[in-house]
Amino acid sequence: xxxxxxxxxxPELILNNLEKRRKKDYIIMLKNLIEKDKKWRELKKQxxxxxxxxxxxxxxxxxxxxxxxxxxIKKKIIEAKKIPEKxxxxxEFCKKIESEKKFHLLRIPNLLHETVPFGKDxxxxxxxxxxxxKPEFDFIPKSHVDLVKTxxxxxxxxxxxxxxxRFYFLKNQLVELEFAIILHSIKILKKRGFKLMIPPTLxxxxxxxxxxxxxxxxxxxxxxxxxDLYLVGTSEAPLVGFHKDEILYEKDFPxxxxxxxxxxxxxxxxxxxxxxxxFRTHHFEKVEMISITNTNDSWEEFDYxxxxxxxxxxxxxxxxxxVNICTGDIGIVASKKYDLEAWYPSQSQYRELVSTSNCxxxxxxxxxxxxxxxxxxxxxxxxxxxxxxxxxxxxxTCILENYQKEDGSIEIPKVLQKYVDFKEIVxx
RNA sequence: GCCGAGGUAGCAAAGUCCGGCCUAACGCGCCGGCCUUGAGAGCCGGUUCUCCAUCUGGGGAGCGAGAGUUCAAAUCUCUCCCUCGGCGCCA
Numbered sequence: 001x002x003x004x005x006x007x008x009x010x011p012e013l014i015l016n017n018l019e020k021r022r023k024k025d026y027i028i029m030l031k032n033l034i035e036k037d038k039k040w041r042e043l044k045k046q047x048x049x050x051x052x053x054x055x056x057x058x059x060x061x062x063x064x065x066x067x068x069x070x071x072x073i074k075k076k077i078i079e080a081k082k083i084p085e086k087x088x089x090x091x092e093f094c095k096k097i098e099s100e101k102k103f104h105l106l107r108i109p110n111l112l113h114e115t116v117p118f119g120k121d122x123x124x125x126x127x128x129x130x131x132x133x134k135p136e137f138d139f140i141p142k143s144h145v146d147l148v149k150t151x152x153x154x155x156x157x158x159x160x161x162x163x164x165x166r167f168y169f170l171k172n173q174l175v176e177l178e179f180a181i182i183l184h185s186i187k188i189l190k191k192r193g194f195k196l197m198i199p200p201t202l203x204x205x206x207x208x209x210x211x212x213x214x215x216x217x218x219x220x221x222x223x224x225x226x227x228d229l230y231l232v233g234t235s236e237a238p239l240v241g242f243h244k245d246e247i248l249y250e251k252d253f254p255x256x257x258x259x260x261x262x263x264x265x266x267x268x269x270x271x272x273x274x275x276x277x278x279f280r281t282h283h284f285e286k287v288e289m290i291s292i293t294n295t296n297d298s299w300e301e302f303d304y305x306x307x308x309x310x311x312x313x314x315x316x317x318x319x320x321x322x323v324n325i326c327t328g329d330i331g332i333v334a335s336k337k338y339d340l341e342a343w344y345p346s347q348s349q350y351r352e353l354v355s356t357s358n359c360x361x362x363x364x365x366x367x368x369x370x371x372x373x374x375x376x377x378x379x380x381x382x383x384x385x386x387x388x389x390x391x392x393x394x395x396x397t398c399i400l401e402n403y404q405k406e407d408g409s410i411e412i413p414k415v416l417q418k419y420v421d422f423k424e425i426v427x428x
Numbered sequence: 429g430c431c432g433a434g435g436u437a438g439c440a441a442a443g444u445c446c447g448g449c450c451u452a453a454c455g456c457g458c459c460g461g462c463c464u465u466g467a468g469a470g471c472c473g474g475u476u477c478u479c480c481a482u483c484u485g486g487g488g489a490g491c492g493a494g495a496g497u498u499c500a501a502a503u504c505u506c507u508c509c510c511u512c513g514g515c516g517c518c519a
Contacts, residue, residue: 045487045488048489051487052487058448058499058500059448059500060499061500062449063449065448073499084498374438374457374458375438375439375459378459378475379476
């Protein structure tokens with residue numbers, strides 16, 4: 001959420017920024033918002049004046065009571081009685097305008113950092129760096145879908161029976177690898193100064209709203225029937241919501257949380273995309289990083305988060321590229337976003353494994369997460385950042401594909417070997 | 429799920445029975461000023477959000493959330509949420 005005062009004071013600046021996203025809707029929204037805000041302020045003024053008058057009369061009545069001025073009191077009360085209904089009427093109207101104002105304010109995206117490349121869609125993303133060597137295979141590499149089937153590492157057919165499409169039973173060595181990955185993640189997260197968390201996977205509506213997942217992405221999340229509870233699409237929601245309504249101390253920054261949770265996504269709008277295997281599913285486990293910083297240090301922290309993800313993937317020896325996500329592809333919450341895309345030999349393309357975002361004060365303003373230097377000093381909205389470390393099932397697909405050997409076996413990455421009692425996956 | 433106790437500002441804590449000098453006390457912390465060689469103590473002012481004016485200022489809202497009663501609600505009524513304790517149920 002943007003600061004309404006900033007919008008009032010610099011409408012052109014906001015407009016210019018929104019134009020970069022090349023969506024007419026945002027411009028219309030902004031126009032509507034400014035209109036509603038103006039109307040709201042007019043109404044507020046009227047209401048406040050009426051209240052002021054009422055308060056004045058109330059005080060007079062009180063004084064008269066002490067002096068026993070019965071006749072005067074009657075007159076004043078008759079006069080005062082007329083005011084509340086006027087206030088009520090205006091207030092109802094004002095509330096309507098206010099909710100319309102909020103409707104727009106909640107949907108207007110964050111301001112983009114100046115280094116975000118301009119672009120219409122995915123095609124506009126800029127590769128800034130590559131790490132490692134693209135692996136070469138003397139044979140035709142199999143897809144993770146085939147590998148999983150061959151080695152009996154997941155059962156997707158039976159999952160369809162119990163749950164429908166985009167579900168899976170993870171099996172055998174893949175289960176062990178998942179736990180190995182979690183342990184390996186924890187090690188790196190601790191070393192990098194993250195406090196570990198396993199957050200709730202059901203959160204209230206206002207937490208989803210605070211994180212920017214609602215109202216815009218309502219179709220992408222599951223909701224519990226008849227309750228104000230949502231299944232999280234990422235632990236980012238509860239981890240950022242963790243500090244809702246708090247005033248933090250600047251000396252504690254950066255606050256870093258490493259969260260592990262199951263994530264649930266409807267994948268609405270992804271029909272036909274990655275339908276096979278465990279690459280894109282309704283349900284997966286993810287290790288996520290969250291940082292809360294002051295307003296000055298978030299860009300440094302942004303790099304730190306991405307660097308942490310890089311260290312993790314480097315430790316697994318996965319060849320990847322770092323991508324600066326463009327204005328048309330970035331989403332509403334982030335001010336800037338880097339993706340880490342790894343090489344998938346069966347597809348001969350890079351696929352997203354990690355997404356690192358600096359949300360600046362967009363989430364913090366919604367969630368009222370503030371900080372101050374010391375008690376008594378003025379408060380400021382924090383900056384919040386998030387990054388994937390690994391979405392485990394997707395990470396597994398990447399590992400399987402990249403570690404397959406010509407003889408059909410799958411090697412286990414060195415760093416994970418100490419957590420499992422096998423060094424490779426072979427046919428039995 | 430049942431019973432009980434609570435929810436007041438950065439923290440802590442009165443006020444709630446009995447509506448109105450509540451401008452939400454007193455205190456702690458913090459910020460600014462005075463004083464001081466310096467610090468402390470002491471004294472004065474400030475320390476939520478919001479609207480208008482922005483040099484001094486003037487309103488309004490805010491006591492878990494919402495609705496109601498009233499000229500007037502932290503205070504009375506209703507609904508809901510949350511926290512803590514006890515019992516029950518249960519992985």
